[in-house]
Amino acid sequence: MAVLLLAEVTGGELQLDATAKAVTAAKALGEVTALCVGEHAKAAGEAAARIEGVAKVLVAEDAIYGHRLAEPTADLIVSLAGDYDHIAAPATTDAKNIMPRVAALLDVMVITDVVGVVDADTFDRPIYAGNAIQTVKSSDAKKVLTIRTSTFEAAGEGAGAPVSDVAAAGNPALSEWVSDTEAKSDRPELTSAGVIVSGGRGVGSEENFKLIEDLADKLGAAVGASRAAVDSGFAPNDWQVGQTGKVVAPELYIAVGISGAIQHLAGMKDSKVIVAINKDEEAPIFQVADYGLVADLFDAVPELVSKL
Amino acid sequence: MKVLVPVKRVIDYNVKVRVKADGTGVDLANVKMSMNPFDEIAVEEAIRLKEKGQATEIVAVSIGVKQAQETLRTALAMGADRAILIVAAEDIHDDIEPLAVAKILKAVVDEEQPGLVLCGKQAIDNDMNATGQMLSALLGWSQGTFASGLEIDGDMAEVTREVDGGLQTIKVKLPAIVSVDLRLNEPRYASLPNIMKAKKKQLDEKTPADYGVDTAPRLTVLKTAEPRERKAGVKVGSVDELIAKLKDEAGVL
Numbered sequence: 253m254a255v256l257l258l259a260e261v262t263g264g265e266l267q268l269d270a271t272a273k274a275v276t277a278a279k280a281l282g283e284v285t286a287l288c289v290g291e292h293a294k295a296a297g298e299a300a301a302r303i304e305g306v307a308k309v310l311v312a313e314d315a316i317y318g319h320r321l322a323e324p325t326a327d328l329i330v331s332l333a334g335d336y337d338h339i340a341a342p343a344t345t346d347a348k349n350i351m352p353r354v355a356a357l358l359d360v361m362v363i364t365d366v367v368g369v370v371d372a373d374t375f376d377r378p379i380y381a382g383n384a385i386q387t388v389k390s391s392d393a394k395k396v397l398t399i400r401t402s403t404f405e406a407a408g409e410g411a412g413a414p415v416s417d418v419a420a421a422g423n424p425a426l427s428e429w430v431s432d433t434e435a436k437s438d439r440p441e442l443t444s445a446g447v448i449v450s451g452g453r454g455v456g457s458e459e460n461f462k463l464i465e466d467l468a469d470k471l472g473a474a475v476g477a478s479r480a481a482v483d484s485g486f487a488p489n490d491w492q493v494g495q496t497g498k499v500v501a502p503e504l505y506i507a508v509g510i511s512g513a514i515q516h517l518a519g520m521k522d523s524k525v526i527v528a529i530n531k532d533e534e535a536p537i538f539q540v541a542d543y544g545l546v547a548d549l550f551d552a553v554p555e556l557v558s559k560l
Numbered sequence: 561m562k563v564l565v566p567v568k569r570v571i572d573y574n575v576k577v578r579v580k581a582d583g584t585g586v587d588l589a590n591v592k593m594s595m596n597p598f599d600e601i602a603v604e605e606a607i608r609l610k611e612k613g614q615a616t617e618i619v620a621v622s623i624g625v626k627q628a629q630e631t632l633r634t635a636l637a638m639g640a641d642r643a644i645l646i647v648a649a650e651d652i653h654d655d656i657e658p659l660a661v662a663k664i665l666k667a668v669v670d671e672e673q674p675g676l677v678l679c680g681k682q683a684i685d686n687d688m689n690a691t692g693q694m695l696s697a698l699l700g701w702s703q704g705t706f707a708s709g710l711e712i713d714g715d716m717a718e719v720t721r722e723v724d725g726g727l728q729t730i731k732v733k734l735p736a737i738v739s740v741d742l743r744l745n746e747p748r749y750a751s752l753p754n755i756m757k758a759k760k761k762q763l764d765e766k767t768p769a770d771y772g773v774d775t776a777p778r779l780t781v782l783k784t785a786e787p788r789e790r791k792a793g794v795k796v797g798s799v800d801e802l803i804a805k806l807k808d809e810a811g812v813l
Contacts, residue, residue, distance in 0.1 A: 262725065321730065322693065322703055345723040348689050349705045352658070356694035361659045361778040364688050374782065379686050383577040384586055385787050388779040426702030426736075430718065430729040443724075447812075471813075479742070489708065489722050489743055495687065496742060498724070504812040514576070521790055525810045527802065533795075542793035542810065545802050555799040560813070 253282030253372055256332060258341035258350070259300045261320075264292035266299040267344075269444035272406035274342035277399045279305035279407070280369045281338045286310070287418075289325055291318035297415045304410030314420035319429035320346050326353040328421040333358060333394065337372070343398035343499075351398050360392035365499075367403040381495035382518035401443060402501035402522055435490055442474045442491065447504045450476030450493055450520070451486065454509020454530065454549060458486050463553045464508055470557050476500065478516045494519035509549045512537030529553065561675035561712075561734075563606040563615045565640065566665055567599040567622050569631040570685040583783045586685075588652050595631045598680025600638075601740045604747040605710060606678050607639035614712045615676075617641050621668055623661050625649050629763060636758035637750030643763040644668060648775050655686055660768070660775040662694035667771035669699060674735065676717070681706050681739040692739035702732035708743040 255278045260267035266288065278284045285308040286300040297311035310332070316324045329350070333339060339354060341347035343365050355362035367385070368376030374389045375397065442448065449471065451464035461481075468475045477487035479494050493500055495515040505523035510516060512528070512535055520526070521540050528541035531548050538544040545552055571577065572592040580587050595603075609615035620635035622628040623646045632643035646664055648656050669677065682689035696703035704710075704719030708727065711718040712734075721728045722741045732738070750758070768775050796802045806813040 319728070319730075322696075322705070326697065345706060345721075349693065349703070352688075352690035352693035353697040353703065355690070356659060356662060356697035359659075361657055362688070362690050362694070363779065364690060378787070379784075380571070380577040380586060381684065381687065382787055384579045385785050387782040387785070389782055390779050392778050424700070425733075427704070427730050427732040430731055432725070433727040433729070435726040483742070488726070489741075490724065490726050495684070496682070504806070504810075521787075525806070525812050526790075526793075527806070538795070539792045540790045543802055543805050544793065544795045545799070546795060547799075552799055556803070559799060559803055 253338065254336045255282045255284045255338040255340055256329070256336040257284050257286050258329065258347060259286045259288045259296065260342050260344050260346065261288050261290045261293055261296040264290055264295060266296035268299060269406055270342040270344055270401050271300060272303050273401035273404040274340060274399045275303050275305045275407040276404040277366065277369055278338070278340045281372055283307045285336070287312065287329070287332070289317045289320070289328060291315050301413040301415050302409055304408045306410065306413045308413055309415040310418045311415060312418050312420055316420060316423040321427050321429065322349045322353050323424045323426045324421065325350050326357060327424060329354045330357045331421040332418065336394070338395045338397065340397045340399055342401045347398050351396055355396035358394055358396065360394050360396055361390065363388065363390060363395065363397040365400045366397050367400050378518070381515050382521070383514060400499055402499050435488060439468060440472070440474045442476060442493070442498050443500055445474035445502050447471045447473035448476045448500055448502045449473045449506045449508065450478065450510060451481055451508050452478040452510030453480035453484060455481060455486055461486050463549070466557050467506070467553055470560050478510045478513070507537050507541070508553060510537050511535045512540065561615055562617045562619065562672060563609060564669060564672055564674040564677045565599070565602050565606050565618060565620050565635065566677070566679045566691070567603065567620055567631050567635050568596040568683045569593050569622065569624055569628040570596045570683055573597055573684060579784055579786045583785060585653050585781065585784045593627070595634050596680050596683045598682060598740060598742070600747040601742065601744050602678040602680050603635045603638050603640060604745045605740060608745065609712065610639070619644065619672055619674065621646070621665065623648050623656055623664055625652050627652070632763055633758050634750065636761045637755040638748060642761055644766060645763060646766045646768060648768050656775055657777050657779065658688050658690040658694055659778065660773060661691050662698055663773045664768055664771055665695050666698045667773060676735060677737045679737065679739050681741050692737050696737040702736045704730060704732045704736060705739045706741045707738050708741050710738060710744065
């Protein structure tokens with residue numbers, strides 16, 4: 253069995269954490285070939301070659317792949333698909349954009365957000381915001397899947413795998429890139445952070461979110477937010493943790509002023525240690541928290557910052 | 561420009577989901593059902609395009625059980641002009657896979673020739689996040705997924721997308737598929753007069769066979785299980801106690 257794994261490459265750089273976690277899931281299926289795609293992807297290819305479990309690396313460098321537009325990248329993957337039984341990727345927004353397109357072009361069903369590999373045809377995936385886990389068996393000749401990285405450990409460093417170039421496929425020229433508004437931050441990336449501090453509606457305003465950021469910076473943590481906080485305009489959407497945002501599983505998750513709607517729990521309940529700070533002692537977040545502090549966040553958070 | 565909006569009938573956003581004791585699925589009997597929240601946003605966006613004079617007609621489509629006509633009536637009450645229901649299942653527990661849905665929608669698109677398909681980015685039942693992308697592939701159209709902004713400009717649409725690192729803006733050639741994210745707009749409530757008017761709007765009923773599409777699933781559900789339960793821990797009395805627990809007991813500080 254052979255697996256083609258679309259590595260996560262952003263701006264020419266390999267996103268090692270997401271890719272290495274997907275490798276762990278993929279290597280249970282067969283020999284893993286990592287595909288690095290981009291306007292510049294050679295360095296990413298060299299980095300992917302050093303992930304344990306990667307047997308081969310393919311690099312597709314071309315200007316048409318500069319911004320990971322779905323249509324040319326999907327066409328490239330389809331052009332390579334013949335040699336593989338499985339085509340996988342970490343479940344990032346890029347892969348969620350590309351992989352269903354690949355599956356439809358191959359006339360197979362996509363299996364998204366895989367959290368468990370049972371065998372080569374059978375996978376576990378969450379449904380209903382993680383309120384149920386479904387085990388599905390695919391009857392398709394090829395399996396196209398995205399892997400929820402928060403449930404797999406990152407593969408370690410290996411001895412190095414051979415890297416070769418592949419030719420670009422055609423450019424359907426259906427879309428063009430205009431701009432990226434990247435949230436520049438010195439903080440760790442949400443999906444790979446060891447500690448996350450998240451704020452909810454209880455934080456009350458965009459200005460007050462500074463409290464959450466202060467605590468995060470004190471802990472060297474990433475900042476998250478509930479959908480309610482994002483909807484209220486307190487925090488940008490790329491901080492959103494939950495069913496419709498990011499799924500995280502840090503060592504420590506501190507939920508501040510978050511009531512704990514099921515849609516939020518879906519994104520963080522696999523965290524190792526959960527702390528909840530909320531003044532409403534009935535808040536559902538306390539049902540999943542290892543340590544709950546019933547307190548006004550405007551007192552507790554500054555106190556926490558000063559005492560840590 | 562005609563706009564096609566696929567809508568799905570799903571368990572209501574606020575209902576607590578229960579896994580059936582025999583592990584065959586989630587219990588949907590006597591549960592409140594509503595339009596998928598992302599699809600509501602798609603319907604709203606289509607209506608706004610019409611109000612701006614950029615859309616001429618809005619056609620809502622639903623694929624599923626017969627009861628999905630309620631979902632279509634909601635879309636009509638919000639402001640869609642007419643609706644097509646494709647009855648593809650008899651049992652409410654039978655979910656039609658995104659690939660089959662995309663194939664049916666492709667046939668509808670071939671017939672209706674819309675200039676834009678606006679759909680939700682994912683349905684909150686199967687959380688698959690696939691139908692829009694699959695439809696786009698089958699049509700050979702461009703795709704603007706996870707949209708939080710949409711501007712139509714001649715034969716192009718500028719789509720602002722919610723991506724992992726922030727926002728990405730792309731231009732897609734029309735006709736295109738745009739899948740919408742939460743922040744695109746806030747859907748309106750249908751007024752009572754509009755709910756009454758919606759009852760008189762055209763709603764055609766079809767079957768997958770009318771479009772020559774086989775909806776046999778590619779994925780067999782072997783079982784559906786409760787997720788691993790997380791137990792509530794302890795309440796601490798003070799910030800000092802919290803810090804002590806995190807340091808000494810949990811060892812995460």
